[in-house]
Amino acid sequence: MKKISLELGSGGKSMRDFIARTIVPAFKNPMLAELLDASHLPGRIAFTTDSYVVDPIFFPGGDIGKLAVNGTVNDLVVSGAVPQYLSLGLILEEGLEWNALEKILRSLKAAASRARVEIVAGDTKVVKQGQGDKIYINTSGIGKVIAKPRPKLIRPGDKLILTGTLGEHSLAILTARGDFGLEARVQSDCAPLTFLLPFWKNGLLWMRDITRGGLATILSELTEQIPYPLLIEEDEIPLSKAVQAASELLGIDPLYLACEGRAVLVVPGEKTHDVLARIKKNPLGRKAAIIGQVEGKIGRPGELLLRTSAGGLRLLEPLSSELLPRIC
Amino acid sequence: MKKISLELGSGGKSMRDFIARTIVPAFKNPMLAELLDASHLPGRIAFTTDSYVVDPIFFPGGDIGKLAVNGTVNDLVVSGAVPQYLSLGLILEEGLEWNALEKILRSLKAAASRARVEIVAGDTKVVKQGQGDKIYINTSGIGKVIAKPRPKLIRPGDKLILTGTLGEHSLAILTARGDFGLEARVQSDCAPLTFLLPFWKNGLLWMRDITRGGLATILSELTEQIPYPLLIEEDEIPLSKAVQAASELLGIDPLYLACEGRAVLVVPGEKTHDVLARIKKNPLGRKAAIIGQVEGKIGRPGELLLRTSAGGLRLLEPLSSELLPRIC
Numbered sequence: 001m002k003k004i005s006l007e008l009g010s011g012g013k014s015m016r017d018f019i020a021r022t023i024v025p026a027f028k029n030p031m032l033a034e035l036l037d038a039s040h041l042p043g044r045i046a047f048t049t050d051s052y053v054v055d056p057i058f059f060p061g062g063d064i065g066k067l068a069v070n071g072t073v074n075d076l077v078v079s080g081a082v083p084q085y086l087s088l089g090l091i092l093e094e095g096l097e098w099n100a101l102e103k104i105l106r107s108l109k110a111a112a113s114r115a116r117v118e119i120v121a122g123d124t125k126v127v128k129q130g131q132g133d134k135i136y137i138n139t140s141g142i143g144k145v146i147a148k149p150r151p152k153l154i155r156p157g158d159k160l161i162l163t164g165t166l167g168e169h170s171l172a173i174l175t176a177r178g179d180f181g182l183e184a185r186v187q188s189d190c191a192p193l194t195f196l197l198p199f200w201k202n203g204l205l206w207m208r209d210i211t212r213g214g215l216a217t218i219l220s221e222l223t224e225q226i227p228y229p230l231l232i233e234e235d236e237i238p239l240s241k242a243v244q245a246a247s248e249l250l251g252i253d254p255l256y257l258a259c260e261g262r263a264v265l266v267v268p269g270e271k272t273h274d275v276l277a278r279i280k281k282n283p284l285g286r287k288a289a290i291i292g293q294v295e296g297k298i299g300r301p302g303e304l305l306l307r308t309s310a311g312g313l314r315l316l317e318p319l320s321s322e323l324l325p326r327i328c
Numbered sequence: 329m330k331k332i333s334l335e336l337g338s339g340g341k342s343m344r345d346f347i348a349r350t351i352v353p354a355f356k357n358p359m360l361a362e363l364l365d366a367s368h369l370p371g372r373i374a375f376t377t378d379s380y381v382v383d384p385i386f387f388p389g390g391d392i393g394k395l396a397v398n399g400t401v402n403d404l405v406v407s408g409a410v411p412q413y414l415s416l417g418l419i420l421e422e423g424l425e426w427n428a429l430e431k432i433l434r435s436l437k438a439a440a441s442r443a444r445v446e447i448v449a450g451d452t453k454v455v456k457q458g459q460g461d462k463i464y465i466n467t468s469g470i471g472k473v474i475a476k477p478r479p480k481l482i483r484p485g486d487k488l489i490l491t492g493t494l495g496e497h498s499l500a501i502l503t504a505r506g507d508f509g510l511e512a513r514v515q516s517d518c519a520p521l522t523f524l525l526p527f528w529k530n531g532l533l534w535m536r537d538i539t540r541g542g543l544a545t546i547l548s549e550l551t552e553q554i555p556y557p558l559l560i561e562e563d564e565i566p567l568s569k570a571v572q573a574a575s576e577l578l579g580i581d582p583l584y585l586a587c588e589g590r591a592v593l594v595v596p597g598e599k600t601h602d603v604l605a606r607i608k609k610n611p612l613g614r615k616a617a618i619i620g621q622v623e624g625k626i627g628r629p630g631e632l633l634l635r636t637s638a639g640g641l642r643l644l645e646p647l648s649s650e651l652l653p654r655i656c
Contacts, residue, residue: 001425001426001427002425002426002427003422003423003424003425003426004420004421004422004423004424004425004426004429004454005422005454006422006454006456007454008420008452008454015452018452019450019452022429022430022433023416023418023433023450023452026430026433026434026436026437027416027433027436027437027440027446027447027450029446029447029448038449039413039448039449041412041413041448041470043371045373045470047413047415047448047449047470048415048449049415049416049417049449049450049451049466049468050417050451051417051418051419051451051453051466052453053419053453053455053459084369085367085369085375087375087376087377087468088351088355088377089377089378089379089417089466089468090351090379091379091381091419091464092332092336093332094331094332094333094334095331095332096331096332097329097330097331097332098329098330098331098332099329099330101332101350102350102354105350105351105354105355106354108354108355109354109355112355118355118357119355119357120357120367120369120375121366121367121375121376121377121468122347122351122352122355122377123377123378123379123466124336124343124346124347124351125379125380125381125654126332126333126334126335126336126653127381127461127464127653127654128334128653130458131381131460131461132459132460132461133455133459133460136419136464138377138379138417138451138466138468140377140415140417140449140466140468142369142373142375142470325454325455325456326453326455
């Protein structure tokens with residue numbers, strides 16, 4: 001008998017196929033079929049949902065509460081909406097320490113306040129020990145639509161801007177788990193991307209937060225929506241020393257690591273330097289960089305190409321199976 | 329060290345206290361502090377969330393998918409809103425049978441179609457075996473506000489209408505679990521309450537769906553909002569033979585059993601018979617009855633009184649601790 005496997009939760013290709021083949025057809029409607037980070041409803045309402053099952057629930061740079069606010073806030077931001085309201089659904093495992101819950105609630109509150117959203121609806125369920133894992137959180141979010149991503153306007157020469165270094169969130173989780181004996185001093189990048197909202201009024205064509213599947217998976221998905229290949233430059237991709245070292249040590253490609261406070265933007269060529277300069281003024285965008293472009297000469301439609309440090313071209317595939325379970 | 333206990337998930341007084349003391353103060357805002365079934369946001373938007381952890385996931389008369397749609401739809405209806413959109417957050421346990429998932433997705437779709445809501449946003453997470461229990465579902469709902477419950481207008485002589493028999497959902501779950509060796513042939517009452525929406529334009533003062541905690545807990549909560557006691561008549565409360573028999577056998581009071589397709593309404597005295605007649609025309613309201621009233625002579629403010637079959641008066645307290653875990 002066919003059973004659900006862990007790799008379906010990876011954010012990679014198998015998950016995408018699973019959702020596109022099994023879940024979406026069950027609810028055929030145009031809003032869900034777009035598979036956007038948030039659905040745009042009549043009345044300029046954006047609506048999104050995410051469940052958070054990160055393990056461990058506390059990690060360097062954050063916890064499941066901070067993550068549950070920022071993840072959903074960021075889904076709204078990249079869909080073209082100003083985040084306004086969140087709901088909060090808690091599934092608590094019997095035996096969770098009260099102190100831990102209170103710490104997470106404080107963290108949810110602080111993150112909501114920072115992202116300027118209000119938590120206006122909630123629900124709490126408790127399950128027996130061994131039927132959950134400390135705490136799972138669902139946040140659904142409502143935002144006000146101010147723009148719509150316009151992948152159809154993307155043209156060769158448009159630039160790809162990455163707002164910061166890759167992979168700190170994944171590495172912080174791995175370190176906190178003690179997996180691989182890692183002891184890197186790295187903080188999760190978990191943060192709200194609301195500072196990117198003004199760019200929707202400034203020519204921004206498309207934006208995605210870099211979560212499960214990493215930069216390579218997310219840009220691969222973009223290539224399915226446009227008739228041009230994308231080219232990114234390995235040497236231009238900002239990486240912290242800790243992520244670089246850990247990636248080499250473990251043989252993990254940082255292009256597939258999840259962040260929780262980084263985005264990749266597609267900006268018309270002529271606006272690139274202005275947008276980049278403004279992003280870099282924000283503390284969360286200090287390490288932003290132009291990492292590549294929409295190609296007119298090299299490659300074929302549907303391809304995501306990496307120009308390696310050595311000067312060669314490598315085709316990047318979307319993540320196909322589970323890399324790091326319960327990263328968010 | 330203080331830890332989370334199962335009884336916090338009961339829907340009873342300990343849960344209410346927990347939410348009021350621990351969760352709400354963490355997010356002080358007037359919308360959440362009202363503790364309504366759904367929050368009313370600017371722009372006549374109603375917003376609600378619920379996580380469903382029912383065990384077993386298939387039961388006579390429904391499954392977790394049907395429940396996840398109707399539960400959230402009903403929270404919107406009783407808050408005074410027309411349900412419009414749902415989000416769907418799945419937490420799947422590794423090893424869940426594919427067939428079971430597909431059956432639940434079909435059931436979600438059928439329930440959404442029946443309640444005339446669209447599922448427009450979704451998220452899927454997978455956790456390892458032993459970190460969940462087959463499937464947990466969060467649905468958050470958006471509706472259009474058409475009215476607001478008006479408990480302040482409630483006066484002595486206003487009548488309480490119950491839309492159908494009590495407790496079938498709880499009993500169906502108990503039977504499906506095989507607890508207590510029960511073999512009753514009873515179907516869950518799980519259903520959408522959208523047929524009650526027109527009454528908001530017809531003098532309806534207040535309405536609640538009868539879920540965790542049962543009728544007695546829900547009416548106890550109403551007594552906290554009004555300066556009059558409530559009196560209900562044991563002989564007028566519709567009960568199926570199966571629920572009556574099982575309750576006697578197990579020593580459970582059906583007034584504390586959960587339903588998933590029943591509501592209790594407060595209607596001005598003079599409109600009662602008209603409203604009752606119209607509710608009874610709907611198949612889901614066929615067994616509706618006037619079960620009591622807002623009292624002006626007997627009892628004291630804050631009291632919920634039951635006139636027993638024997639003619640005595642009994643004070644009903646809200647459910648204080650866990651009766652049946654994971655009933656929804």
